Amino acid sequence: KNLLTMTLLPSFVTHAAKRIAQGSLHSSLRPLSSLTDPSMLRYWGKGNLQNAIPIQREARIVSLSDPNDDANSALNYGALPEGAHLLAIGTKFDEFDIRTLQEQEPNVLFVSHPLARKPLVQLLDALPTVEWVHTRSAGIDFVTSPGLSASKVYVTNARGQFSSTLAEYCMMACSYFAKSLPRLIQQKQDRNWGKYDVLELRGATLGVVGYGDIGRACAKLAHVYGMKVVALRRHPDLCVDDPLCDKVLPSTTEALNELMSESDYILVSAPLTDDTRGLIGPTQFAHAKDQAVFINLGRGPVVDEDALIAALKSGKLKGAALDVFTEEPLPVESELWDLDNVLISPHNMDQTATFMHEATEFFVNENLPRFVRKEELLNHVDKVAGY
Incomplete structure (x- = not known):
């Protein structure tokens, strides 16, 4: 039914036919993600x-995504919730039949393509x-863009789908330096x-x-x-009644420097916005507690990488565990590769085998049923602030 109501692209039709022939056109039977709070x-x-609330409206969906992205199977090839219909899939504005879509009056845009900034605004216009x-x-x-900020649309994301595994990485990084894992590995090699x-x-x-x-998920494990x-x-x-926090500070420069000076392990899990770009720089590292460990699993450009390298080389910081970088992939000429006190991962510490499938399934199986019933959607995002 969903396929027949679409504005179909040739590549999508070919891929769908292949999936049907393989017998894989079905609703996702994947277990619930352990990263999602079941109480929500x-x-x-x-x-x-x-026994659910009756359907109040249709969800007519346009997917700004790669038709061949298997992680979107629940949306592209699965049985959608009652009242939901997928109209079209594409990666660029000119791949969509705009006249037909205007007649169909889509009211939902699903976005997963990494180069979606410009076509998203074009589609909204x-x-x-x-x-x-x-x-x-x-x-x-x-x-994020001025065009999205100025629009009337309500924006949600997949917050919560990636937090658990990133929290595990955070604690692993703390233990990596606390227990001197590089030394253990070397001693094993040396039979020492x-x-x-x-x-x-x-x-x-x-x-x-x-x-x-993400920050709270890390705090939860740290509390344990x-x-x-x-x-x-x-x-x-x-955070007034948050049992995980011993102290909560506002987002001011003075408070940030205070946090740096008090922390043995500094975790950056902030999103990238105009306000957070370059948030951690020379001044913040100067305020850091001697021999602190620095962990970044938010976004690379939040940190001044040159200032971080200087703090690592000087011995101000004991070490750093980095999953994100200013430029990705990390250039081979980066000094970070040469520093023995740096743990590097290729922005994959949330990359489980099914993490993107689960993110799509959250949209299909939780927020779509809410939308057609005019219920509050989970994971609202401030499109102006960027998080």
Whole structure:
């Protein structure tokens, strides 16, 4: 049914036919993501919806995505919720039959293509009936623009789909330096039974720059370890009764420097916006506690990479664990590759085998049923602030 109502692209038709021939055109049977807070869900994984609120409107969807992206199978080839219809898929504005879409009056835009910034604004201008834009990622810096900010659309994202595994990475990074894992590996290679003192995470302070969903997931595990948590966020009042935080600071330069000076482990999980670009620079590293460990799993450009390298080379910082960088892939000539006190991962510490599938399934199986029933959508994003 969904395929027959589409404005079909040749590449999409070919791919769909291939999937049908393979017998893989079906609704996703993947288990619920362990990264999603089950208490927030009304529909995903709930089975029979006969007792749900009646359908109030249709969801007529345009997908700004790669038709061959298997992670979008639940949307492109699955059985959509009652009242939802997929109209068209494309990666560029000129791939869509705009006249036909204007007649069909789409009201939902799903976005997963990394080069979506310009075509998204073009589609919003051409299709004024669109009410809701959902991005498959947690960060929306790849679609933010003056055009999106000025639009009337409601924006949501996949916040929560990536937090759990990133929190595990954060604690692994803390332990990597606390227990001197590089030394252990070297001693094994050398067949060296040399004992040495290790550091305990219990009682140490984790400073979280950007206490959103990812930051709080890290704080949750740190709390279990017995660590103290100092959080920095734009709206500290939202943490008034948060049992995970020992201190909450506002997003000011003075507060950021205070966090840097108090933290044994500094975690950056802030999104990339105009306000956060270059947020951590020479001044912040100068305020950092001696021998602190720096962890970045937010966005690379939030940190002045040259200042970070200087702090690592001088010994001000004990080390750094970096999953994101100013330029990706990290250039082979970057000094970071040469520093023994740096743990580098290729922006993949949230990349489970099914993480993108789960992000799409959240849209299809939770927020779409909410939309057609005119219920509040999960994961609202401030399209002007960028998070």
